[in-house]
Amino acid sequence: TFPGVVALDGINLRFKAGEVHAIIGENGAGKSTLMNILSGVYAPDSGSEVRYKGSRVEFRSTADAAKCQIAMIHQENSLVKHLTVYENIYLGHFIKKGAFIDKRAMRESAAELLKKMHIDWIKPGTLVNDLSASEQQLVEIAKALSRDPETIIFDEPTASLTVRESQILMDIIRELRDRNVAIVFISHHLEELFEIADVISVLRDGQYIGTYDIREIDIPRLISLMVGRELKSNVPGKTAEMIWKRSATLQNEVVLEARDFCLPGKVEHVDFVLHRGEILGFAGLVGAGRTELMECVFGYTRPSGGTLYLNGREVRFHTPKEAVAQGLGMLSEDRKSNGILGLHSVQDNINSASWPKLRGRGPFVSKPAEKRNALDFIHKLNVKTPNANVRISTLSGGNQQKALIGRILSIKPQVLILDEPTHGIDVGAKQEIYDIINQLADEGISILLISSELPELITLSHRIIVMHEGRISGRMEFSEFAQEQILSYASGTETI
Incomplete structure (x- = not known):
């Protein structure tokens, strides 16, 4: 709850390993608030609970969520612009040699990660400020993957990506799913959800509407569930x-x-x-x-x-x-x-x-x-x-x-x-x-x-x-x- 607003009201959801679970809803439906609770940014109101692998957990910070190997990639990146790519990727969990930060090891490890993601045109030593907005988003994703998470939350990950980069991300997500990682995927681009999601949950005005098998629903039905009304087509025919x-x-x-x-x-x-x-x-x-x-x-x-x-x-x-x-x-x-x-x-x-x-x-x-x-x-x-x-x-x-x-x-x-x-x-x-x-x-x-x-x-x-x-x-x-x-x-x- 925020001042004057109930952002979430009685939401019950389950996310499974090896599954891409999409979350959709209008702006203000509560999607980002829910994900911020799951990643430790916000604490839920009293009486709410989060369970991880069957046990009740309480995330008071993102560090608590990270201990459970939960990572979140926000829509608007949180990179430090004056640091290099590799420094951003390992910020908060530097590779050390004894008591000292091992920059060489971090640079080499970052290069290997970027290559594995098929984005090795981004060089580890490049300043983040010199990258395009879409390249910065890819670095944000690499930063999350560097922690080897068991659950990854993607909040509008393709919003600033080119078509080619979006396809690279889809391939990465498929690979993560095959490795039994749980994927939570928020997007306003409904077409891409049908390309990558296994199930899809709909929120509206902070409330849970339902969860559906992606093979058993279509876009018009999803839009109707999302907004609670029928929308006029935004692509008129040219008469x-x-x-x-x-x-x-x-x-x-x-x-x-x-x-x-x-x-x-x-x-x-x-x-x-x-x-x-x-x-x-x-x-x-x-x-x-x-x-x-x-x-x-x-x-x-x-x-x-x-x-x-x-x-x-x-x-x-x-x-x-x-x-x-x-x-x-x-x-x-x-x-x-x-x-x-x-x-x-x-x-x-x-x-x-x-x-x-x-x-x-x-x-x-x-x-x-x-x-x-x-x-x-x-x-x-x-x-x-x-x-x-x-x-x-x-x-x-x-x-x-x-x-x-x-x-x-x-x-x-x-x-x-x-x-x-x-x-x-x-x-x-x-x-x-x-x-x-x-x-x-x-x-x-x-x-x-x-x-x-x-x-x-x-x-x-x-x-x-x-x-x-x-x-x-x-x-x-x-x-x-x-x-x-x-x-x-x-x-x-x-x-x-």
């Missing part, structure tokens, strides 16, 4: 009427234009035009340069070349603050590092970009205005929270994301950059985010949308630009949208 309506809603007024944008090694000669009320999608594989392009537009990074026009006037943003002052807002892919203020309240997070506008008399912020602004966006975006003053880190990922969207909307942007807005969010919360994005476009806000989920781009975008290795490889009107064509452009097998 002639729909194509006409989508095209008709696109206004001719150009709000933002980028010409010949360049960033050495990341972005090469990119041009795009964004219209009033348009959702312009950006597709591409990991490393295609989409995020780097948007960071140049928003002032995080200074491009080496190119010109940006806002409402027909040339602009140059040296900092994000300058971009915000001109009516641009950006939602970063990395909620944890570049988004939420984890130690602060939901209210503070929503208001943090608009405090100058919330002043009362004199230089001080008006408390009533603060509360009114936060409650307005909590209500408008349906942020599920006991009240505005709870710490934002206690909310589910989907509700954190909606609060961050509220933060950006509080500055009244005319251009909104959304980088993977539904990353790590369940299907129910995704539909709510989709509705918000469509409503914003209807209100005349122009949106640059980056997403690795092609159905999402196809559902939301008026037009799609595809990038490959820093260049634009394809441009598509709504009537031309097809996943196969987007993938051809994204992989570089076909270009315009």
Whole structure:
């Protein structure tokens, strides 16, 4: 139980050796809370109990869980960025030679582990800060495996992985299952569960709904069990009427234009035009340069070349603050590092970009205005929270994301950059985010949308630009949208 919230209520589950047990549910269903109890991060309320190999155990810390050879791989990694790969893998259980840490042995052991995982392109001596987000996730997995656990909990392990890396992980999990390791697997990607899971349990609003043999259930039934209602399809069929309506809603007024944008090694000669009320999608594989392009537009990074026009006037943003002052807002892919203020309240997070506008008399912020602004966006975006003053880190990922969207909307942007807005969010919360994005476009806000989920781009975008290795490889009107064509452009097998 958390302040004002019962996160779990009477959950009874069993996890078996040599079995992949998937756990699904909407954001806020209690999945991560349950796993944090099993891994020693949280202690359950009195009257609850955890049994391991038939005996009652009490985990007061992650160290207690580790003694029972239980390891958890969190969705957001906990690596120390200024340490090397091998130092992170053995952090907390260093290999020693006498009283001293044996760095050579750790480096060699890490190299052997990475080779066994088929990810030996990651070198043990590399600083973690120099790795991509997906490579860091693989190191997090290696760190857990280095303890030779009997039970491994994976919390959204593929969220930041490429297709190839996800397949490597699936092979690792199959090998662990064959070695009689118990696997607990949380994912919002239902398709991958049917590839790897043996059984699947559903949680909803902190309660246990049921456990099912993966061979005896399908995705529509799972979604219905998860959300307690039927969801409308998020991949509409492209009828002639729909194509006409989508095209008709696109206004001719150009709000933002980028010409010949360049960033050495990341972005090469990119041009795009964004219209009033348009959702312009950006597709591409990991490393295609989409995020780097948007960071140049928003002032995080200074491009080496190119010109940006806002409402027909040339602009140059040296900092994000300058971009915000001109009516641009950006939602970063990395909620944890570049988004939420984890130690602060939901209210503070929503208001943090608009405090100058919330002043009362004199230089001080008006408390009533603060509360009114936060409650307005909590209500408008349906942020599920006991009240505005709870710490934002206690909310589910989907509700954190909606609060961050509220933060950006509080500055009244005319251009909104959304980088993977539904990353790590369940299907129910995704539909709510989709509705918000469509409503914003209807209100005349122009949106640059980056997403690795092609159905999402196809559902939301008026037009799609595809990038490959820093260049634009394809441009598509709504009537031309097809996943196969987007993938051809994204992989570089076909270009315009």
